[in-house]
Amino acid sequence: MKTLAERIAAHRPGLLRAIGGSAWPIALGFLFAYLMQTVLAPAVGDFYGKMMLDVGIAIVLGVSLNIVNGYGGQFSIGHAGFMAVGGYVAAAIVFYGSIKLWGSKDIHGGFLGPGELLLVTGCLVGGGFAALAGLVVGLPSLRLRGDYLAIVTLGFGEIVRVLLQQTDDVVMDPRKVEAASPIDLADNLGGALGFFGAPRYLDPKNPFWIWLFVVVVLLVAYRLKTSSRGRQLLAVRENEVAAEAVGVPTTRVKVSAFVLSAFFAGIGGGLYAHELGNSLRPTDLGFQKSIDLVIIVVLGGMGSITGVVVAATALTILPEVFREFSEYRMICYALALVLMMILRPQGLFGLRELWELAPWRKVFRRGGR
Amino acid sequence: MTAATAPALEADRLSIAFGGLKAVAELSLRVPARGLYGLIGPNGAGKTTVFNLLTGVYRPDSGEIRLAGTTVNGLRPNQIARAGLARTFQNIRLFGELNVLDNVRVAAAVRARSGLFRSLLRTPLYLAEEAAIVERSHELLDVLGIAHRAGEQAKSLPYGDQRRLEIARALATEPKVLLLDEPVAGMNTPEKKAMRSLIQSLRERFDVAILLIEHDMGLVMDICEHITVLDHGVTIATGEPAAVQNDPAVIEAYLGVPEGQAAIPDDDAEVT
Numbered sequence: 001m002k003t004l005a006e007r008i009a010a011h012r013p014g015l016l017r018a019i020g021g022s023a024w025p026i027a028l029g030f031l032f033a034y035l036m037q038t039v040l041a042p043a044v045g046d047f048y049g050k051m052m053l054d055v056g057i058a059i060v061l062g063v064s065l066n067i068v069n070g071y072g073g074q075f076s077i078g079h080a081g082f083m084a085v086g087g088y089v090a091a092a093i094v095f096y097g098s099i100k101l102w103g104s105k106d107i108h109g110g111f112l113g114p115g116e117l118l119l120v121t122g123c124l125v126g127g128g129f130a131a132l133a134g135l136v137v138g139l140p141s142l143r144l145r146g147d148y149l150a151i152v153t154l155g156f157g158e159i160v161r162v163l164l165q166q167t168d169d170v171v172m173d174p175r176k177v178e179a180a181s182p183i184d185l186a187d188n189l190g191g192a193l194g195f196f197g198a199p200r201y202l203d204p205k206n207p208f209w210i211w212l213f214v215v216v217v218l219l220v221a222y223r224l225k226t227s228s229r230g231r232q233l234l235a236v237r238e239n240e241v242a243a244e245a246v247g248v249p250t251t252r253v254k255v256s257a258f259v260l261s262a263f264f265a266g267i268g269g270g271l272y273a274h275e276l277g278n279s280l281r282p283t284d285l286g287f288q289k290s291i292d293l294v295i296i297v298v299l300g301g302m303g304s305i306t307g308v309v310v311a312a313t314a315l316t317i318l319p320e321v322f323r324e325f326s327e328y329r330m331i332c333y334a335l336a337l338v339l340m341m342i343l344r345p346q347g348l349f350g351l352r353e354l355w356e357l358a359p360w361r362k363v364f365r366r367g368g369r
Numbered sequence: 370m371t372a373a374t375a376p377a378l379e380a381d382r383l384s385i386a387f388g389g390l391k392a393v394a395e396l397s398l399r400v401p402a403r404g405l406y407g408l409i410g411p412n413g414a415g416k417t418t419v420f421n422l423l424t425g426v427y428r429p430d431s432g433e434i435r436l437a438g439t440t441v442n443g444l445r446p447n448q449i450a451r452a453g454l455a456r457t458f459q460n461i462r463l464f465g466e467l468n469v470l471d472n473v474r475v476a477a478a479v480r481a482r483s484g485l486f487r488s489l490l491r492t493p494l495y496l497a498e499e500a501a502i503v504e505r506s507h508e509l510l511d512v513l514g515i516a517h518r519a520g521e522q523a524k525s526l527p528y529g530d531q532r533r534l535e536i537a538r539a540l541a542t543e544p545k546v547l548l549l550d551e552p553v554a555g556m557n558t559p560e561k562k563a564m565r566s567l568i569q570s571l572r573e574r575f576d577v578a579i580l581l582i583e584h585d586m587g588l589v590m591d592i593c594e595h596i597t598v599l600d601h602g603v604t605i606a607t608g609e610p611a612a613v614q615n616d617p618a619v620i621e622a623y624l625g626v627p628e629g630q631a632a633i634p635d636d637d638a639e640v641t
Contacts, residue, residue, distance in 0.1 A: 001509070001574060003505075005480065007501035007505060008494075008497045011500035012493055013493055013497065018491065018493040021496075022490055220489055223488060223489050224488065227488035227499070228483070228502060229484070229488045231474060231475050231478065234464065234466070235467070235475045238465055238466055238467060239462045241426070241462060242462035242464065243447075244426075244446040245424060245539075246479060246539070246542050247447050247476065346466075
């Protein structure tokens with residue numbers, strides 16, 4: 001039988017075709033985010049607009065956590081820690097950067113203006129720092145099998161929270177900021193009071209970047225799941241011994257998934273830090289937040305992208321709708337988790353996507369997969 | 370020795386002990402290219418431990434393992450698989466939630482070069498590799514006679530097909546040597562017959578040497594060219610089937626000494 005190497009040449013697609021196939025979802029994503037900005041945001045008003053911002057950020061965080069907890073079957077309960085790393089790095093870059101560049105912390109420039117580009121830079125660098133933290137946490141703990149990752153990520157989230165609480169006050173005086181070097185300012189993150197004052201670029205009227213990153217994280221999650229690298233991750237989750245035996249470098253696969261997941265958690269944190277109405281306090285991004293995200297993944301389905309999107313949407317909107325019962329929220333979550341583990345441990349959707357569920361199967365007939 | 374003349378797989382005086390228990394002692398074997406080599410012995414003789422040593426799950430306390438002339442001692446299991454040693458498991462280990470095709474695709478992807486970034490960007494190389502992986506995986510399922518089940522969940526397959534899927538998955542890694550751990554265990558006579566001709570056909574078709582653990586004496590004596598018999602981790606006989614069959618030490622290991630009592634068989638130890 002012909003080996004893989006002998007077959008590849010016959011399957012090479014034309015370059016233009018490949019570029020087109022690779023790029024059209026991204027172009028569509030831009031269009032989608034642009035329509036959310038120009039058509040939907042003005043139409044729904046501030047209350048529902050804010051809710052949609054929260055939904056978007058919950059999707060970014062839930063889908064990224066799903067890469068580790070869902071595809072990889074590893075149990076990370078420190079996702080908010082990576083979110084905090086990304087959020088604080090992004091906030092520091094945007095806040096102090098604005099003062100250094102333009103002399104004030106206020107919003108600078110309009111839609112797609114220089115201020116927003118600084119925001120995107122901040123989010124990406126924040127994601128980079130979170131990814132680095134992911135590498136440091138993942139390398140030692142993912143070598144081991146079992147529940148070590150849960151323990152280590154739990155500890156990591158708490159360490160991040162405590163460290164952030166020890167930082168100094170935010171420097172508000174523009175002249176002092178101008179004088180200080182970035183390294184001096186790295187310690188001025190607001191301490192236990194939180195990093196207040198970062199410009200709120202993302203508001204109900206201006207959700208473009210949130211939806212763009214939602215599209216990016218969905219695209220990455222989908223392409224990962226349907227690629228050989230992603231399938232290796234699923235294989236690790238299904239049977240680690242067998243995965244090793246067929247040549248899957250299990251440690252490397254797990255660590256790279258963990259780093260990718262942390263990267264998007266950092267971006268989610270950066271978006272969160274610049275959303276109108278949010279406070280960036282260490283306690284807001286603590287253990288409770290991590291558990292909220294784990295619940296999204298577990299309810300939605302361990303490995304299902306659309307399942308997590310549905311769960312992230314529902315678990316963001318429901319608490320708003322039932323605001324008067326908010327003190328019972330954790331009881332409901334706990335009950336839902338217990339019931340879920342008994343009745344449907346693989347989550348609502350399991351590994352399946354929305355279009356693969358039984359009633360729709362005949363409508364969305366997809367061969368192969 | 371050069372790769373051209375070296376045996377496909379060679380183990381040289383392998384030993385491992387778990388605590389005080391010598392599980393395998395001074396085991397040596399040579400599987401020539403396209404050879405069919407049998408490893409037999411009563412339950413608990415250490416056969417599966419040998420497989421775990423060869424595939425890097427355990428590290429031998431002493432001895433050397435060479436794959437086509439290259440030493441592979443101390444490599445991790447995934448590196449040994451890449452070097453060309455594939456195996457099946459006695460207690461089947463499939464990727465249960467994945468479908469049959471995807472089980473094979475995971476293994477076939479080992480020979481692909483595209484990393485994470487190429488996969489996310491869907492570059493031409495990535496697309497070509499994925500298409501080639503799918504094509505090869507379908508062909509493998511076809512050869513193993515389970516092509517009609519490609520879309521089914523692996524854990525929902527009947528037992529015999531699960532064994533076939535394990536072999537398809539192992540072959541997908543493009544091995545030089547295939548280790549089969551009790552491939553006909555629990556099968557009825559027609560199934561065994563089909564599996565026997567399948568195993569024989571694999572050597573030509575995939576240019577692969579096979580090392581076989583099996584309890585079914587008829588099968589081993591029929592198809593293997595060379596046999597090693599283990600008992601309590603010690604090699605008690607090695608040679609051609611006919612010679613081994615009549616070896617008094619082998620008869621004693623299986624049937625016990627005339628005035629003694631046959632040991633109650635217990636299940637083979639297997640790594641979990």
